[in-house]
Amino acid sequence: MPKSGNGLSCIDILRQNFEYLFEATLIEEICKSGRLQSVESDKVLIDVGDVISHMPIVISGSIKVMTEDKEGDELLLYYLEFGDTCAITLNCCTRNAKSSIRAVVESEAKVIFVPVEKMEEWMVKYSSWRNYVLESFNSRLHEMIGALDNIVFNSMEDRIKNYLRDKVFINKSEIIITSHLEIANDLHSSRVVISRLMKKLEKEGLVRQTRNKIEYLGKI
DNA sequence: ACATTAATTGTGT
DNA sequence: ACACAATTAATGT
Incomplete structure (x- = not known):
């Protein structure tokens, strides 16, 4: 049924x-x-x-x-x-x-x-x-x-950017509900690396983040 | 409302 | 990569 x-x-x-x-x-x-x-x-x-x-x-x-x-x-x-x-x-x-x-x-x-x-x-x-x-x-x-x-060919930083952009596109929402650990798994990287880079992207103003939530502020 | 615990995130070595 | 501190969310009392 x-x-x-x-x-x-x-x-x-x-x-x-x-x-x-x-x-x-x-x-x-x-x-x-x-x-x-x-x-x-x-x-x-x-x-x-x-x-x-x-x-x-x-x-x-x-x-x-x-x-x-x-x-x-x-x-x-x-x-x-x-x-x-x-x-x-x-x-x-x-x-x-x-x-x-x-x-x-x-x-x-x-x-x-x-x-x-x-x-x-x-x-x-x-x-x-x-x-x-x-x-x-x-x-x-x-x-x-x-x-x-x-x-x-791309650095991990670019891969994260692409990943976030794809996720925004696929879910049709600027708000991404996920943890750094999940991203690390998806990109075949480690959590620490992602945390560091995400912190950097946050400082650059590309994202805003709170626990388990990332807000994408860039163009799509 | 408060304390406890677990999970997530940040940072230094 | 590892260890640990800091922060936050979830849960029980």
Whole structure:
């Protein structure tokens, strides 16, 4: 029994948002096989090592995707927003491999979960689906390349700035609720380094901060 | 309202 | 990187 949150059925939401992207028959199929779910913040949708049985399509809210190394340190890869789907999931599930990523809900989201078998079936059957999947694969890849050269070529200070800017954008709020420790985990750094740099950014007037809250004062 | 505790943040070495 | 101090939020009495 899928919760739709605001009383809209799955098919209404799909029609509303994907009308011009998918043909009507495909929308019906997605509705039949997929299940719509509202998920609260911090819920872990997919964890490292999980076997993927469903792929997510994000309707609203945002989802944070990261990897984890063997010491348990994380690295933020990219965010998923409206209309996005997770490319790595696609890769994993078609070959029935285990997930190398973790997906956590960043801000309360509505997500449609589609079983893997259907994905493949639709890839052949609907060109709109094929395009959607390939397109999404492509943009995820570009985001990851962006994240990579951010890491390689930018200083930690710039990485924090980018991180804050992204978070403001993704949550559509200048107010960021998070701790220095969380930022450190996301950026694969240490808490002390983040605290020092955040203090500096505060002095420069880019942010104002109180405990667990950062107010972004720069341009977006 | 106050004291206790836990978590977060700041700083010096 | 580590240790510790300072600050703040949460909780119980």
